[in-house]
Amino acid sequence: MLECDFLIIGSGGGGLFSALHLAPYGKTIILSKKDPNETATSYAQGGIAAVLSKDDSYKSHIEDTLKLGCGICREDVVRVIVESGPEIIRDLENLGVIFDRDEDGYHLSIEGGHSNRRVAHIRDQTGRVFQDVLYHNAVNTDAKIITNALAVDLIVDEEEGQRTCYGAVVLTPDGTIEDIRAKITILATGGAGKVYLVTSNPDISTGDGLAMAYRAGAKIINMEFVQFHPTCLYLPGARPAHERTFLITEAARGEGAILTTIDGDRFMPAYDHLAELAPRDVVSKAIYDVLSKTGDDYVLLDMRPIRGVSLKRRFPYIYENCLKWGYDITMEPIPVIPAAHYICGGVETNLNGRTSIERLYAVGEVAYTGMHGANRLASNSLLETFVMAKRASQDAIKLSKKVKNSNKTRVHIPTSKIPTQExxxxxxxxxxxxxxxxxxxxxxxxxxxxxxxxxxxxxxxxxxxxxxxxxxxxxxxxxxxxxxxxxxxxxxxxxxxxxxxxxxxxxxxxxxxxxxxxxxxxxxxxxxx
Structure with a gap:
């Protein structure tokens, strides 16, 4: 049995950012069920939304977020997270992130649903850079990262109607089951895109934190709201069915890329006055409708109309990956389809990341803060993740000073040692x-x-x-x-x-x-x- 002050389940942006805040205040363990850098954060191409331009405002960002949330966002949460954006950008820069800039300052993209340019980015590899920088900083702290370790269930006990989390039961790299006892447990396990056949998510996105919290009795909110990204590269038979579909960032449409049928007919203006810059659900449903009418398997995304930037320099990751599959984005349109991308619901938390279970926190896609409501505004996810990871960590540090570790056990710990035969x-x-x-x-x-x-x-x-x-x-x-x-x-x-x-x-x-x-x-x- 291991003991620690802070147990973080997940090694993506939310987990690592939390660890950087927590490690100076107590023994911190980070669990990664596979490679610690194979995370959803790593695949976030577009960027992070924040009010960084004199032409933008908190009011505008808040209004855009609330509009897309269709009346069920928690407005106080939206306000706090949006107004924390510039601070988070500074935090990331202090850790070593270098955002793209132009003569006016930050080079900001515009994406579907935004009324202003406010997406800070590093070319089309923002998430990859975030992950690398955060991981580099984390390994230089006292935090212990355990790889190939899968949290199986939370250790929860109930007294007088209140459930409390005391850590997790873990499948260790050598195949044994071990308890990790913690004063504070933080779920940072990401989403569950693998619940669908076609997804932009990596193979690790199996909803582990959601499922564990549900089994432990945590309150779960708005799981019906699943966002499908409109433009993932269509690769029929090119990969085994279980592998990830390659995402084409929404920033491409923000810079001027258009959607057409196979015959070359542009269709988005007929569905929304914002055309290709309509919110993701509108674009995805439009593609679904077009495919239903034409009987085709995909539509085309044409990036050639983008003006004023070099496609190879602005979108190097997309350019190189499409080239691997035989598509040159500078010369031809590419086939795309919608794919499961983001779970807007999750484990309910308050503005400090606390769930309905004592001493259990949740940050990132696994959590439901009320930020996204019925639909997520593009690039608000990384903003929410980092704001809430920081707030949760600050709250957890205070709470950890008031509580102690416990040897209380959960009743239904897996005990069978018979290896799977089927x-x-x-x-x-x-x-x-x-x-x-x-x-x-x-x-x-x-x-x-x-x-x-x-x-x-x-x-x-x-x-x-x-x-x-x-x-x-x-x-x-x-x-x-x-x-x-x-x-x-x-x-x-x-x-x-x-x-x-x-x-x-x-x-x-x-x-x-x-x-x-x-x-x-x-x-x-x-x-x-």
């Missing part, structure tokens, strides 16, 4: 979950499809429960178990919302219903599926 079953259930979600609970939903998804997921759950109890935990088994819980949360939340709002569109309820559903969807207790 890997083909786990693989089948993994793929089945993703196919069910893609077919029945994707961008366009209906009660019939959602009820079918619910029934199929119940059958899959029966099989998984048997395997989970029978066999020793393994990475594949635990990830599939977690992915199933996330899928169930999305479907249950979607069935509860009898309207269409933001990212949730139900053909049976095509209108927004403010009278009955201008509110958050809340799941408060874990029920075994």
């Amino acid at each position: 890997k083909i079953v786990i693989s089948h259930e993994w793929n089945s979950i993703r196919r069910v979600m893609t077919s029945y609970a994707s961008m366009m939903r209906s009660d019939h499809r959602l009820n079918l998804a619910d029934k199929y997921l119940a059958l899959i759950g029966d099989i998984l429960k048997v395997d989970y109890k029978k066999y020793a935990p393994s990475l594949d088994l635990v990830e599939t178990f977690n992915l199933h819980h996330v899928a169930c949360l999305i479907v249950k939340s979607a069935l509860m919302r009898k309207e269409s709002r933001g990212l949730h569109y139900n053909v049976d309820y095509p209108q927004q219903d403010d009278e009955n559903f201008r509110k958050e969807t809340v799941i408060t207790s874990y029920e075994e599926e």
